[in-house]
Amino acid sequence: MKLKIHRFTAMGCPCELRFYGKKEIEIENAFSECVARTKEFEHKYSRYLDDSVTTTINRSAGKNRTTIDQETFALLDYAQVCFELSNGFFDITSGTLRQCWNSQITELPSQIQIENCRSRIGWEKVTYSQTEIFLPVKGMELDFGGIVKEYAADALVASARENGVEFGLINLGGDIAMVGPQADGSPWNIGIVHPAIKGATIATIELGSGALTTSGGYERFIEIDGQRYSHLLNPKTGFPMDSMLSATVIADQAVVAGSITSIALLNNEKEGLRWLENSKLPYLAITKNLDCLGTLARTD
Amino acid sequence: MKKTDPLLALTTAALSLPVFAGTPPTEKEISLRASSYEEDDISKTSVLSGSPERYKIDKTHFRLLTPLGSDWSTEINTSQEVMSGASPWGTFSGSDEQPSLIMSGATIRDKRTEVAVSITNYQDDASYGVTLGTSREDDYKSRSISLSAGWDLNNMSTLGIGFSFSDDDIEPTDAEKFGRIQQAKKQTRSFSVSWTQIINANSLLFSGLTYTNKEGFLSDPYKLRDTRPDKKTEWAASLKYRIFIDSKNAALHLNYRLYNDGFGINSHTVNAEWHQNISSRWKISPRIRYYSQSQADFYLDADDFSLPKTVNQSSDHRLSGYGAITVGIQMNYDLSGWKIKIGFDRYISDNRYGHDSSRHSHPALLDFNLTSLGIEYKF
Numbered sequence: 001m002k003l004k005i006h007r008f009t010a011m012g013c014p015c016e017l018r019f020y021g022k023k024e025i026e027i028e029n030a031f032s033e034c035v036a037r038t039k040e041f042e043h044k045y046s047r048y049l050d051d052s053v054t055t056t057i058n059r060s061a062g063k064n065r066t067t068i069d070q071e072t073f074a075l076l077d078y079a080q081v082c083f084e085l086s087n088g089f090f091d092i093t094s095g096t097l098r099q100c101w102n103s104q105i106t107e108l109p110s111q112i113q114i115e116n117c118r119s120r121i122g123w124e125k126v127t128y129s130q131t132e133i134f135l136p137v138k139g140m141e142l143d144f145g146g147i148v149k150e151y152a153a154d155a156l157v158a159s160a161r162e163n164g165v166e167f168g169l170i171n172l173g174g175d176i177a178m179v180g181p182q183a184d185g186s187p188w189n190i191g192i193v194h195p196a197i198k199g200a201t202i203a204t205i206e207l208g209s210g211a212l213t214t215s216g217g218y219e220r221f222i223e224i225d226g227q228r229y230s231h232l233l234n235p236k237t238g239f240p241m242d243s244m245l246s247a248t249v250i251a252d253q254a255v256v257a258g259s260i261t262s263i264a265l266l267n268n269e270k271e272g273l274r275w276l277e278n279s280k281l282p283y284l285a286i287t288k289n290l291d292c293l294g295t296l297a298r299t300d
Numbered sequence: 301m302k303k304t305d306p307l308l309a310l311t312t313a314a315l316s317l318p319v320f321a322g323t324p325p326t327e328k329e330i331s332l333r334a335s336s337y338e339e340d341d342i343s344k345t346s347v348l349s350g351s352p353e354r355y356k357i358d359k360t361h362f363r364l365l366t367p368l369g370s371d372w373s374t375e376i377n378t379s380q381e382v383m384s385g386a387s388p389w390g391t392f393s394g395s396d397e398q399p400s401l402i403m404s405g406a407t408i409r410d411k412r413t414e415v416a417v418s419i420t421n422y423q424d425d426a427s428y429g430v431t432l433g434t435s436r437e438d439d440y441k442s443r444s445i446s447l448s449a450g451w452d453l454n455n456m457s458t459l460g461i462g463f464s465f466s467d468d469d470i471e472p473t474d475a476e477k478f479g480r481i482q483q484a485k486k487q488t489r490s491f492s493v494s495w496t497q498i499i500n501a502n503s504l505l506f507s508g509l510t511y512t513n514k515e516g517f518l519s520d521p522y523k524l525r526d527t528r529p530d531k532k533t534e535w536a537a538s539l540k541y542r543i544f545i546d547s548k549n550a551a552l553h554l555n556y557r558l559y560n561d562g563f564g565i566n567s568h569t570v571n572a573e574w575h576q577n578i579s580s581r582w583k584i585s586p587r588i589r590y591y592s593q594s595q596a597d598f599y600l601d602a603d604d605f606s607l608p609k610t611v612n613q614s615s616d617h618r619l620s621g622y623g624a625i626t627v628g629i630q631m632n633y634d635l636s637g638w639k640i641k642i643g644f645d646r647y648i649s650d651n652r653y654g655h656d657s658s659r660h661s662h663p664a665l666l667d668f669n670l671t672s673l674g675i676e677y678k679f
Contacts, residue, residue, distance in 0.1 A: 070424070074317045081313040085306050155319045164636065166580070185579050255317065256310045263306075279307050 001167065001183035006031040010038040011046070011149050013173025019160065020167035020183040030163035034156045038172065041152040045075075045144040047095070054142055062138030073130050075147055082147075082259050083123045089266035090259065091123045093135075094235035095143030101222055101233060101240065108224055114238035121235050150213060150258030153177040174214050177254040181208030195245035195286055203248075203284060205296055211254035215261035216246030216286075232265050244269045247276060248284040248296065257281070308500055312456055327678045329365040333641075334358070335672035339385065342401065346663035348392060350403025354666070355385035373420050381412040388664045390524035391615035393602035399615070401663050402524070412437040425452040433466075442468040460494040460508075472521040484517030503543040510536045519614070525603045526614045534561040551575040563619065564597035568655065571626075583632040587645075588625070594656035595621035601660050617662035623653025628670075639676040645669070 004027045006017045017034055021027035046052045057066045068076070082090040096117050100109035120140045127134050135142065149172050156170045160179045168179035169188050181187050187208035191201035195216055205212065217230030217240075229240040247264040251257035260279045264272040269287055276283045276294060284296035314320060339354035361379040368374055390402045416433035427450045435442040446464035453459060468486040475482045494508035512534040519528045538557040545552065557569040571589035578584055596619040598612035607613055628645030647668050651661035 071318050078310075078313045078317060081309050085309055151317060151319065154314075154317075158319055166636070180580065251307070252311070253314045253320065255314050256307070259310050260306065275306070280305075281307060 002027070003183070004028075004031070006035070008035055008038075010035070011042050011145075011152070011173065013149070015173060016171040017156075017160075018169050018171075018188075019165045019179070021165060026164055030160050030165045033159050033163050034170070037156055037159050038152055041148055041155070045148045047141070047143055047145070054144055057133055057135065058141045061135035061140040065132045065134045067131060068128070068133050070130070072133075073128070075144060075151065076128050076133065078255070078259075079123070079144075079147060082263065085259075086263040086266060088123070088236065089234065090146070090263050091121060091235040092142050092144060092146065093121050093123050093126065093140055094233060095145070096120045096139065096141050097233040097235070097238055100238065101229065101231070103222060105222065106224065118235075118238045146262050147255060147258070149173060150175045150211075150254040153211065153254040175211070175254050175258055176207070176213065177211040178207060178209050192248055192284060193246070196290060202286060202290075203292060203297070205248070205250070205284070207250065210250055210252050211257050212248060212250050213254055213257040213261050214246055214248040215258070215265045217241065217243060217265060230265075234266070241266055242268055244272050244285050244287050245290070246284075246286045247272065249276070249279065250282040250296070311500075312454070328367070329363070329676065329678050331361075331363045331674060331676040333361040333363075333672060333674035335361075335670060337670050338668060340667040340669075342403070342663060346398075346400050348400045348402050350389070350401070351386035352403065353386055355383060355387070357381050357383045368419075371422050373422070375418040375420070377414075377416045377418075379414045381414075383410045383412070384408065387522060388617065389522060391600075391602045391617075391662070391664070399602045399660055399663055404522070410437050410439070412440075426450060431464075439471050439473050440468065441471075442466055456498045458494075458496040460492075460496070462490075462492040462494075464488075464490045468516075470517055470521065475521075480521045481517065484521070486514065486516035486518065488515075489513045502546065503541070506538075506540040506542075508538045508540075510534075510538075512536075520616055523614070523616065525605070525607075525609065526616065527609055527612050528598070528614060529562065529612055532562045534559065536560075549577045559593075565593050565595070565619065566656070567591065567593035581634050583634075585630045585632070587628045587630070589628075590623070590625055590653075591649075592623040592653065592655040592657075593621060594654075595619060595658045599658065601658060601662075615662075617664035617666075620651070620662040620665070621654050621657040622649050622651045622662065622665055623655065623657065624649035625653060637678050639674075639678075641672070641674040641676070643670075643672045643674075 001020045001022060002024065003018060003020050008015050015038065017031055019027045019030055043049060044052055045054050047054050049055060053072055060066045079092045100113050100117050120137050125136050153170050153172045153175045154177055157177045157179050160168055166180045167183045170177045170179065176190060187206040190205045190207055190212055192203040192205060192214060194200040194202040217232045222229045232241045232243065234241050243265045247261040249257045249260045251260065260281060264276050267275060273285055273293065276285055282296050283294040285293045287293060337357040341354060342352045344352050359379060359381045363377050365373065365375045385408065386403045387408060388401050388403055391399045392402065393399055412435060414435040416431055418429055418431040420427055420429040429448045431446045433444040444464060444466035446462060448460065448462040450458055450460040466488045470484040470486065472480040490510060490512040492508060492510040494506060496504060496506045498504045514532040516530060518530060518532055520526045536557060536559045538555065541554045543552050553573040555571050559567040569591045571587065573585055573587040575583060575585045596614065598614060599619045600613055600615050603615050604613065624647060626645050626647045628643060630641060630643040633640045647666065649665045649667065651657035
């Protein structure tokens with residue numbers, strides 16, 4: 001069996017496919033199929049593309065209803081569950097806060113600016129059905145970013161298997177889903193990024209099936225007057241979260257693992273740790289003191 | 301944080317995403333299986349006359365499953381059985397009160413051919429199926445239809461209902477020569493309802509209830525004295541539990557079935573299977589099954605020739621009270637699209653194993669070996 005690696009960029013992230021196969025052409029076909037599938041998801045749910053489902057919904061905010069397909073409905077339903085489980089912290093309408101907090105700002109946003117953004121946030125205000133969605137406030141926006149990348153990783157597992165790949169892994173910007181272990185049956189070694197030292201890993205996790213995702217506020221942050229602010233924003237206060245540095249979880253589906261880690265980072269450190277513990281999934285939490293906690297933390 | 305189990309809630313929601321949702325088959329599947337069923341000979345001391353050699357059945361089975369468009373699939377099953385051996389005609393009480401058998405003298409040879417065609421339609425949250433079947437052997441013809449429907453409720457539960465009807469014709473061989481009934485009919489109607497509950501990502505529970513009504517000639521025409529009621533109702537309740545144990549990379553299947561019928565037979569079946577993944581290609585599955593039944597109301601240890609033939613009576617070993625144990629093993633080997641299965645089972649039965657057994661162990665109670673080899677290909 002040969003191992004081939006394919007790297008590409010999609011959804012604003014570096015992506016990597018590692019597939020084993022007998023014939024080069026079979027692996028290449030599987031690569032093409034997976035890249036096409038990823039681009040499809042990107043095209044469908046990107047906030048930046050003019051004809052995406054997300055843009056169409058957002059443009060109709062405060063005006064009219066938008067017709068949606070079954071997949072979008074299922075994603076909205078999934079977002080609803082995340083919203084409920086996180087007591088409203090996981091809110092796919094909270095993206096407008098980026099207008100207050102982005103890499104361009106040089107000073108803290110004013111309370112008025114924040115209130116202005118917050119008036120356009122609130123998943124509970126959104127009405128949707130199997131066929132339609134309506135955002136009631138002008139300027140309100142949906143952002144599927146916290147779900148679709150993970151969901152796409154799961155979808156690529158299915159695509160890879162349909163193309164005959166039994167051994168391989170899919171990595172969409174750190175959301176990792178297993179097609180299967182390595183060809184000899186041994187697990188893959190997955191390095192977990194060090195939240196404080198650029199380019200270093202803080203832990204290595206072995207995985208042969210299921211999916212692994214990591215959320216961290218460290219990857220993108222805003223620095224104002226020497227103070228770092230996480231890109232993870234609290235929809236209730238409009239301010240960045242003061243959460244743990246990073247959370248990693250293993251679950252059967254990348255989409256589930258991703259929601260668990262995202263919600264962990266949308267809480268303060270103590271609540272986040274409790275949430276991870278309650279999830280009953282294998283996890284690794286890196287606290288603000290750079291302590292590694294959880295069932296995946298090893299002392300060596 | 302809410303008290304809801306977050307993993308369960310998220311997994312449930314994730315499973316309705318199109319990537320995970322239950323979909324009709326997208327691959328064709330073809331399988332061929334051959335099995336050999338061989339009953340142990342009866343101890344010569346228990347046979348008064350006839351051959352102690354019992355049944356041997358060689359069976360070949362062919363299955364083709366293919367999708368038809370995006371919402372339909374069809375499945376074709378055909379099988380052929382070639383049987384040979386002798387069967388018990390009657391049971392006599394010997395001098396020591398131990399029953400002995402009269403067996404058919406010549407070896408019976410028969411061939412059975414079965415064909416069934418199913419069509420299933422898949423909707424978003426439901427599936428509907430129809431199966432038409434026919435089975436033929438020299439002395440028995442059967443035609444059947446069955447309808448089934450399944451509804452996916454909130455992705456964690458499935459409700460299933462089924463109905464089947466079969467119409468059978470019985471034409472015993474050598475009827476005139478031995479004074480057997482020349483022609484008879486039998487009809488079977490069966491209703492079932494089932495509930496499958498996904499408990500969590502690793503386990504599920506299935507519960508089912510089946511009611512069957514049989515009418516017509518329910519006796520065994522080849523026995524010297526065998527008169528059974530011409531109506532029979534049957535109830536069966538079953539529970540199946542499946543759990544995948546991550547730490548062992550194995551699945552445990554536990555099944556229980558409770559059965560009761562209008563002939564007065566109650567039975568319990570318990571079986572356990574352990575499916576151990578050895579590597580990504582090999583799987584080994586040992587299994588054990590226990591069965592126990594009480595005797596029918598009109599069961600006799602030995603035929604009573606003073607009893608008028610109009611009175612219900614039978615000394616068929618299958619109506620006696622007994623217990624049985626099966627121990628078996630199956631090996632599966634997967635190779636890119638191909639799957640090879642080899643299985644072996646040993647079955648032993650005796651009145652000592654039962655919970656409510658007949659007084660004497662029926663000399664015709666079976667012990668048998670079942671060996672099977674199957675090949676499956678998906679494309």
